[in-house]
Amino acid sequence: MDIDDVRDDLSQVLYSREQIDERIRQIAAEVDRDYEGKDLLLVGVLNGAIMVMSDLSRALRSHCEMEWMAISSYGAGTASSGVVRILKDLSVDLVGRHVLIVEDIVDTGLTLAYLVENLRARGPASVEIMTAFRKPEAIKNKITVKYVGFDIPNQFVVGYGLDYAGKYRNMTGLGILDPKVYLQE
Numbered sequence: 001m002d003i004d005d006v007r008d009d010l011s012q013v014l015y016s017r018e019q020i021d022e023r024i025r026q027i028a029a030e031v032d033r034d035y036e037g038k039d040l041l042l043v044g045v046l047n048g049a050i051m052v053m054s055d056l057s058r059a060l061r062s063h064c065e066m067e068w069m070a071i072s073s074y075g076a077g078t079a080s081s082g083v084v085r086i087l088k089d090l091s092v093d094l095v096g097r098h099v100l101i102v103e104d105i106v107d108t109g110l111t112l113a114y115l116v117e118n119l120r121a122r123g124p125a126s127v128e129i130m131t132a133f134r135k136p137e138a139i140k141n142k143i144t145v146k147y148v149g150f151d152i153p154n155q156f157v158v159g160y161g162l163d164y165a166g167k168y169r170n171m172t173g174l175g176i177l178d179p180k181v182y183l184q185e
């Protein structure tokens with residue numbers, strides 16, 4: 001699905017497919033350089049990270065392995081509590097591995113802070129974070145993200161793996177969802 005297919009649902013288009021593609025390629029080149037000669041394990045967080053994982057991994061010039069985790073955060077409504085339940089865990093041992101967590105978006109970063117702590121306890125050589133998008137809240141909370149695709153405004157965005165009620169994940173590009181879409185319901 002292209003941005004134009006749902007253009008009426010968006011109050012603003014933030015990034016086109018081409019702009020995201022180019023930025024992910026730049027990051028892949030940095031990752032190639034930073035992890036040269038190291039055994040890289042990409043850990044994607046389901047479901048949002050599917051697109052960025054797919055693009056980042058294919059833009060790398062070197063080998064990597066890919067693993068997935070599914071987590072759900074407890075907490076009332078939309079507020080992220082930072083208390084996390086692992087729904088699907090990794091199927092590999094992390095001892096001595098260089099882990100790069102691949103995320104779609106870091107908002108408060110509370111979920112991610114828990115995840116990093118959890119993975120660090122498993123004895124990896126390193127744990128770093130790559131995210132396609134980051135909201136201002138994450139910067140305020142001082143979550144250390146090594147690779148950031150784009151810093152975006154504090155608005156609800158969809159596309160490139162990010163959904164609203166399960167939809168828009170398959171939209172190329174990133175846009176701000178027009179409030180009329182969720183106020184209608």
Ligand code: IMP
Nearest residue numbers: 080106107108109110111156157162163
């Ligand atoms: P955090 O713990 O607040 O960083 O929560 C991050 C998670 O909230 C992401 O992995 C997304 O699933 C979801 N999320 C945060 N902001 C947005 C948004 O603007 N659109 C869609 N999902 C979002």
